[in-house]
Amino acid sequence: MNLSPAKIDASPEIENWLAQFPEDQRITARLLLSRLQFVSRDVYSAWLQRVVAALPSGKTYALYSVRKLEHGSPLWNDEGEIVARPGDSLGSEDLVYSLVANLARANPQTLLDHSSLTELRDKKIHDYLLIDDSIGSGDRVSGFINAMLSHPTFLSWWSFGLVRIHVVSFARPCEAEVKIVAKIKGSDHGKRKFRKSSKVDFTSEIVYDTDWLEGRWGENHQQVIQLCRGQTKIPTKRRLGYGGVMANLVFYHSVPNNIPGVLWFTNEKWQGLMPARAVPDWLLALIDQTSLVASEVATSQTDEIVRLLALIKRGVRSSRSIASRLGVDHKYAVGLLGGAQEMGLLTAQVRLTAAGLDRLKHAGSTLALPVWNRSLYIPSSWCAGRATVQPPTKEELASLGLADSVEVSAFTDGDVGQTSLERSDAKAATPPFSVMPHLPAVSGVNHDTDGPLGSKDR
Incomplete structure (x- = not known):
């Protein structure tokens, strides 16, 4: 909204x-x-319930609401009991805490509410859901995980690969995964039997590029x-x-x-x-003057399918590229592709079927897709001078009042009736290295031991 x-x-x-x-x-x-997007308590609660309902069956999950802890403070005390929450409000964590309690009461056999280490050991819990509303820099989530790892018992479970952490947040930036994994304890070296990146995964409704x-x-x-x-x-x-x-x-x-x-x-x-x-x-x-109704949710889901078909028609077929364009998790994009294939809109090779093309045509002009800026970026530190790097655009020519018939090459040599300062400077001084002509790269096979051509007199 x-x-x-x-x-x-x-x-x-x-x-x-x-x-x-x-x-x-x-x-x-x-x-x-x-441009602000507002998320109500009901929308967030309904989304969290859907995420929990979609968890693989046959497992028991320990649920924890993510909160900011003092640096170095453990989540459990020496007796293995969860550290008590302070009496004052903790902001966004208050709602998440109450939702976790409601979920655990509704599913006591499969969901545990902020369990102690003794309960986790007795029930042999391996999957942990860390629930937040939104991730920004990732400091709060990484700090919370490190607080869990501060207790030697949980740290030993983590080291032996007995722990799987699922970070659940309504929204997060794409960069959050790498930042969080980098800040938590442990090694991610390729030779490790249990790399820390393999023990943490993420689920979000909205994933955006910062x-x-x-x-x-x-x-x-x-x-x-x-x-x-x-x-x-x-x-x-x-x-x-x-x-x-x-x-x-x-x-x-x-x-x-x-x-x-x-x-x-x-x-x-x-x-x-x-x-x-x-x-x-x-x-x-x-x-709330215009509340979100169920029909609007269904319409947004339909638009998501249409946007998927439009991306595939453009040639975007990689599941990771589709996830980035749609702003969703990679696993959600994979599920979206599978759903479109089951509906007969896509082939197994991720191509539009006749039904998919027809669905896209009926979407009309209401479809809006992100337009990516693919213009060439040239750092200013690379540029020795504006005219020596690239010719002016037509807009620049027009702003200078030059006729369309004037050739660009003539402009780079100086305005009409003027002597080119660049050419006169070139005669007086050696041009900078960044604008000197360079020979193309050559293969390293049979490389000349005397160095590249022009490096010294023959």
Whole structure:
């Protein structure tokens, strides 16, 4: 769910927040609000129930809600009992903790609620579900796993390959898996019998690329970034959110700190829209004016199948590439491909069938797929001069008022009626190494012992 332009304009609270921006920045601030995605408690709870219901049968799972612990603090005390939670609120972990308790009460034979080491040993538990709402930098999850490994008993189970950890979060960045595995204890060397990366897996509803800001903030994402960076009343480290993630996902029960600081940071100079990282009641009422119904969920699932077919028609057939484009887990993408094949939309070779092509045609112009920027990137440190690297574009020629008939080669030698400064400089000084002509690479077979051609006189 998100905020429509009509809802944004109708809210006096949002107008007060917008008044803190200069007049020329308020349109971009409205755009930032419209790109936020809100997740209700019911949506999150229903998703978690589906994940748990899909777990392989015949096993017993120990469930733990991920929370931030002091560095070096163990999850279990010396007697093997779970460390007590503090009396004050822990933010997003409070809802997850209550959901874990409800799941365990509904399935007492297969799900355990924050078990002690004694219970884990007696029931010979090997699978552990660490549940969170959203992963940002991965520090909280890796710290929680290391707190589990701080107890020597659990560490020995881990070392002998008796532990399998399943990290379950509604959303996470693609980079989270590598970061979390790198920070937890243990070795991932290829010669290890039980590599730590083989003992941890991830499940999420939304998987996004941190660097692909256009997927979250739209085509005008650069304007949104400049807006957030330009708010000097907010500390630098909080302007783009924790870790510079620039996430756009907001939960009803908690506001993540990896969303832009203009939305939640509050001090004597700035009043955030969601102060103390909590969604105010007026904002909940504004969002819930158009609630999410079951038919809308079914429509989103149908759109997902259509997007899959469109990607395959474009030539994207690798399951990992499809997962990246759709923003889902790899195993979910594999299941989506299998479902499309069972529906007769795809062949075993991942090609569109006649039914799949017909389904795609009937989707019409409502289908929206991400447009990837494939333009060539040239670091500025590689460039000795603008004209020496690449010719100007037609837009640059037009901005200079040159006629279309003027050849690019003529422009690079100097404007009409002018002597080329670059050519005169070239006569006076040796050109830099980055623009000197180089011979093509040659094979190493029968390599000349005297060195490459031109290295010395023959």
